[in-house]
Each structure stands twice: as structure tokens, then as C-alpha cells.
Amino acid sequence: MTTKKKPNYCALIKCNTLLKMTLTFTIVMLCHSNVSAAISYNFSAFGTVGYAISDQPYQYMQYVDNEGTFAQDSLIAGQLDIQFTPKLTTTIQVKLAADKSQESGIDPELTWAFLSYRPNNEWVINLGMLPIPGYLNSVNRDVGVTYDYVRLPAEFDSKSPVNNILGVSISKIIPLPDSEFIIDAYAGRAKHKWRYYIGDDLDETYSTGATYNKVTLDLIGTSITYKTTENTYLAGIHMARIKNYGDSLWLKEIGYQAFSPDIGFYNNYASDGAVAVDSYDMFIANIGADIHLGNDFRLASELILRKNMDIDIGLNTLSGYVSLRKTMNKWTPYLLYSQIKTETDTLDTYQKINNNEIPNGVLSDAQTQQINTSQHVLADIHQGYDQFSIALGTSYRFNPLSVLKAEVMFVQVNDASNLFDISSDYQSSNYNATIFTVSYSFAF
Numbered sequence: 001m002t003t004k005k006k007p008n009y010c011a012l013i014k015c016n017t018l019l020k021m022t023l024t025f026t027i028v029m030l031c032h033s034n035v036s037a038a039i040s041y042n043f044s045a046f047g048t049v050g051y052a053i054s055d056q057p058y059q060y061m062q063y064v065d066n067e068g069t070f071a072q073d074s075l076i077a078g079q080l081d082i083q084f085t086p087k088l089t090t091t092i093q094v095k096l097a098a099d100k101s102q103e104s105g106i107d108p109e110l111t112w113a114f115l116s117y118r119p120n121n122e123w124v125i126n127l128g129m130l131p132i133p134g135y136l137n138s139v140n141r142d143v144g145v146t147y148d149y150v151r152l153p154a155e156f157d158s159k160s161p162v163n164n165i166l167g168v169s170i171s172k173i174i175p176l177p178d179s180e181f182i183i184d185a186y187a188g189r190a191k192h193k194w195r196y197y198i199g200d201d202l203d204e205t206y207s208t209g210a211t212y213n214k215v216t217l218d219l220i221g222t223s224i225t226y227k228t229t230e231n232t233y234l235a236g237i238h239m240a241r242i243k244n245y246g247d248s249l250w251l252k253e254i255g256y257q258a259f260s261p262d263i264g265f266y267n268n269y270a271s272d273g274a275v276a277v278d279s280y281d282m283f284i285a286n287i288g289a290d291i292h293l294g295n296d297f298r299l300a301s302e303l304i305l306r307k308n309m310d311i312d313i314g315l316n317t318l319s320g321y322v323s324l325r326k327t328m329n330k331w332t333p334y335l336l337y338s339q340i341k342t343e344t345d346t347l348d349t350y351q352k353i354n355n356n357e358i359p360n361g362v363l364s365d366a367q368t369q370q371i372n373t374s375q376h377v378l379a380d381i382h383q384g385y386d387q388f389s390i391a392l393g394t395s396y397r398f399n400p401l402s403v404l405k406a407e408v409m410f411v412q413v414n415d416a417s418n419l420f421d422i423s424s425d426y427q428s429s430n431y432n433a434t435i436f437t438v439s440y441s442f443a444f
Contacts, residue, residue, distance in 0.1 A: 040083045047076035048144040050151075050439030059421040060411065060433055061154055062195070062210075063098060071098035073151055073439050077111070077142060089116045090128075095142060101193040103210055111142070111164055124171040131164055133171070133184040134223030134236030136288045136302055138163075144441025148395040150407040151437070153321040153338035154419055155389060156302055160284070162190040165219055182225040190217045196383075197421040199428065200376045208423050214245040221284075230292040238284040249276035252311045254353070254378070259362055265371045266353045266378055280310035296327040307343075314342045314350055314383030314418065332395045339388040342416070347384050350416055354379035354428060376424065384416030393437075401443040409435045 050073025052064045063071040075097035083089045092113050099107035114128030131139050140146040141163065151157075167188015174181040193212040201207050223236030244250060255272030258264035268274045288302035303320035317340055325334035342350065356375045358368050393407030412432045413420065422428050 042081040042083075043078065044081075044443065045076070045078045046143050046145065046441070046443035048073055048439055048441040050074050050437060052435060052437040054433050054435045056431075056433040058423070058426055058433075060435060061158070061419055062100065062103075062421070064435055073144075073437065074098070075142060079112070087118050089118075090114065091116065100195070101212060122173050122175070124173070126169045126171075127167075129164060129166050130169055130186075130188075132160070132162070132219070132221070132238075133169060133186060134221060134225075134234065134238070135160070135286065136232065136234065136290055136300065143443060144405075144439065145401055145403050145443045148325055148332045148334055148393075148403075148405070149323070149336060149391075150393055150405045150439055153336060153389070153391075155319045155338040155340035155385075155387065156304060156321050158419065159304060159306060159317060159319050159340065162192050162217055162219070165190045167219075179226065179228040182227070183222070184225070185222045187220040188218075190219065191215070192217060196381055197418065198377055198380050199422050200373045200380075200424045202373050202377050203370065206377050210421070216243045216245060217241070218243075232288075232290045234289070235287045236285070238286075240282045240284065241279060242282060243279040249278050250280065250311050250313065251275070251382075252277045252280075254312075254349070254382075259358070263358060263362060265358060266356060266375060268378070277311060280308050282306060282308040282315070298325050298327075299323070300325075312346055312349060314346055314385055314416070316343045316346050317341060317385050318343070319385075330397045332397070334391075334393055334395075336391040336393070337388065338391075340385045340419075341387075342383075342385045347386060347415060350379055350382050350384035353382060354384075354416070373424075376428070379416075379428075380418075383418045385418060386415040387411060387413040387417040387419065403441050404439075405441070406438045407436070409437070411435065 051068060051070050052072050053068035054060055054064050054066050057066050059065045061072060063069045075095055077093060077095040079091065079093040081089060081091050093111045095109045095111045097107060099105040110129060112129055112131065114126045114130040117125045137147060137152055141152060165188030167186060169184060169186035172183040192215050194215050196211050198206045198208060198211060218241040219238060221236060221238030223234060225232065225234040251268055251274060253273060253275040255267045255269045255274030256264055257267060257272045284304065284306050286302060286304040290298065290300040293299055301320065301322040306315055306317050308316060319340035321336060321338035323334055323336040325332050353375055357372050360368060389409050389411040391407050391409035393405060395403050395405045397403045410432065413429065415429050
């Protein structure tokens with residue numbers, strides 16, 4: 001239920017490919033430019049083999065349902081670190097995992113490819129394809145041996161627009177006795193495919209299933225981290241300009257056509273007041289902490305606020321999690337609570353659209369059916385989030401580079417959730433799922 005346009009896909013693909021080729025060529029040239037220098041190499045690898053199964057037939061996070069899947073959590077990656085001089089290094093990381101930009105398949109991805117220049121112990125400058133700083137697990141989110149959860153909580157982790165950018169970051173390290181402050185600033189661009197799940201068939205325009213919009217994100221942000229020997233505290237502010245290169249534009253204002261004071265339908269018709277845009281600005285703020293409580297207990301929590309002033313859609317959310325874990329020899333059991341909710345006014349709009357119906361007798365049966373179906377489709381595109389999850393799990397560490405994990409998670413959806421693929425065969429609110437996961441993570 002959005003306005004159509006024709007994007008220039010070829011130009012986008014060529015531009016993105018050219019940037020990556022240029023970066024890779026630069027790194028290769030640096031590797032061979034000074035054969036007499038004492039260049040050192042370090043290769044490492046990591047991966048996870050994970051199996052997840054739900055007690056419900058509808059899919060969670062694209063892949064998890066009652067048939068079970070290895071696709072959601074399994075991955076393998078390799079990283080090459082090259083030190084040209086004590087001040088100049090480069091890092092290249094590639095990952096093989098399930099493709100999240102289409103409904104099936106494997107996606108080989110260049111996740112990192114950046115140069116690092118460290119003029120002294122207090123400054124670091126990175127240039128290239130690099131991770132976005134400012135979260136507790138920004139750098140290690142794919143490295144399962146570095147945390148005890150089966151997976152990072154979806155209500156929080158899935159709501160950052162992207163995890164890597166092609167750009168630059170600067171870090172200032174302020175050492176203190178037994179602690180340090182780290183101030184990070186970054187700017188760059190990322191390309192992403194935004195996934196929508198449409199739960200109904202609507203003529204020849206929409207069919208039940210996933211659809212993807214190609215978007216470009218220009219990001220800039222800063223964060224501050226305070227680390228002691230046992231605790232970490234952080235906060236960040238990020239801004240993203242999101243531009244749509246897909247087939248559909250976003251609705252800034254939704255149209256409405258009234259048949260009577262109490263009967264009408266929402267739409268994307270300009271004649272009914274709908275206004276479409278191809279870009280908007282999003283503001284993101286986050287805080288987090290990982291604290292040692294004593295007696296081998298640790299408390300971790302992060303909170304993220306997403307807000308845009310340009311369009312009224314379900315991406316305006318407040319989400320976060322809190323976890324409590326205790327290390328007992330090789331075991332670390334944990335309890336994790338996570339929640340995401342679209343802001344009240346936006347969620348109310350979602351519910352008005354999704355629950356709106358034209359009663360029989362106002363129009364023909366065919367027209368009534370078409371309009372009522374269109375309300376559900378428009379709500380799916382509008383998006384909405386109102387869910388929480390509770391997970392109980394444990395990890396067992398054979399050694400620091402080898403860990404076995406198991407978890408049972410209960411997910412409750414109240415008014416809406418775009419983390420589930422719900423077709424018209426199921427209710428779109430007030431449902432739940434229980435998900436069982438076991439995984440093995442390793443590094444070497």
C-alpha cells in the first residue's frame with residue numbers, strides 16, 4: 001500500500017562494488033608495497049553451530065518455526081590481522097551464514113576490511129568496512145564464545161539498522177588508574193535490505209510472504225565507554241539518514257476515505273491525503289552496563305530508543321533487556337528478560353489500521369473483501385512492536401575458546417510484532433511461542 005517508483009539498481013551495485021574493490025586493492029597493495037619491512041600476520045577463526053525449534057508453525061526471526069532450523073544461529077568466519085608497523089595494521093574478516101536478505105540460501109559476507117592507524121596509545125583511526133561502536137557487543141556480536149547467551153536478545157539486537165559501515169571511526173582512549181574512558185566517533189554509509197512480511201494476498205499487488213526494500217543508510221554517531229577491571233558502562237547517540245531505493249516509498253501521512261462519519265478505510269491515495277517520502281532521519285540513543293555484583297554474579301542491561309520525526313511508522317520504539325548470570329566452575333546459567341514496544345501513538349495508529357473493517361452492505365462483497373484485506377496489508381507495512389521474552393539458559397565452557405549452550409525462551413506478543421511472520425491464517429495479536437535452542441561455539 002505504498003507509492004511505486006523505479007530505482008537505479010545498477011548504479012547502486014556498481015558503486016558499492018567499486019568501493020569494496022578499491023578498499024581491498026588498497027589493502028593488498030599495502031601488503032606488498034614494502035617487502036623488506038617486518039610484516040606480521042595473525043589468522044583466527046570462529047563459528048557457531050546452532051539448532052532452534054519453536055512450538056508454533058509461524059516463523060520467528062525469519063527462520064525459526066516448529067520444523068526446526070540450523071539457519072538462525074549457525075555461522076563460520078575467519079579474520080586476518082596484518083601488522084605493517086607498530087602504528088599501522090589492517091583487519092579483514094569474512095563470514096558465511098544464512099542469508100538474511102532473501103528467504104533462503106547462504107550469504108558470504110565481507111564484514112570487516114579496514115586500516116587502523118595508532119599514532120600513540122591514546123588515539124586510533126580506522127578507515128574502511130568497520131563495525132559500529134557503542135554497544136556492549138558491537139565488535140563481538142558474531143563471536144559466540146565471548147558471551148554466555150545462546151543469542152543476543154532479538155528485541156534489542158535486531159533494532160540497530162545495521163552493524164557495519166563503510167567509513168571512518170576515531171577513538172580516544174583516556175587511561176586512568178585501574179580503568180579507562182574510551183570516546184568513539186564514526187561516520188559512514190551502509191546498504192541494507194529492509195524485510196517486510198505481508199500476511200495477506202491483495203489482488204496482484206501483494207502476496208503472502210516476505211518482501212525486501214533496498215535502503216542506503218548514512219550514519220554518524222558517538223559513544224563513550226567507561227571500563228574498570230570488572231565493569232563496563234556505555235552510552236551512545238547515533239543519527240541515520242535512511243533512503244529507500246526499493247519499489248515502495250514510505251508513507252509520511254496515511255490517506256483516509258470516508259463513506260460515512262463512522263465508516264471508511266485507510267489508504268495510500270494522494271487524493272485522500274496520503275503523502276509519501278523516499279527518505280527520513282532516525283535518531284538513536286542507547287545506554288548499557290555489564291556489572292559484577294559479587295559472588296560470581298553479573299548483571300547486564302542495555303536500552304535503545306529509536307525515533308524519527310518524518311514518518312509515523314512502527315520503527316519508533318523503545319527496547320532493551322536485562323540479564324542475570326552466575327558463573328559456577330564451567331557452568332554459567334542465566335536469566336534474561338527482553339522487551340520492545342512501539343511508542344503509544346504510533347502503535348495506536350497500527351491498531352486502528354489493522355482493526356478497521358468495512359461492514360457488509362456498504363459496498364459489494366468483492367469490494368468489501370478487497371478493502372478489508374488492504375487494511376491488514378497496510379498495517380503490515382506500517383509495522384508495530386509490542387512483545388517481551390523471558391529466556392532461561394546456561395553455557396558450559398570446555399575452555400575459553402569452546403562453549404556449549406542451551407536455552408528455552410518464552411515469547412509473548414501483545415498488540416503486534418514484526419519479528420514474527422504471521423499470515424491471515426493466524427491472529428495478529430495476543431499470541432506466544434516457546435523456542436528451544438542448543439548451540440556450540442568455538443574459536444581458534
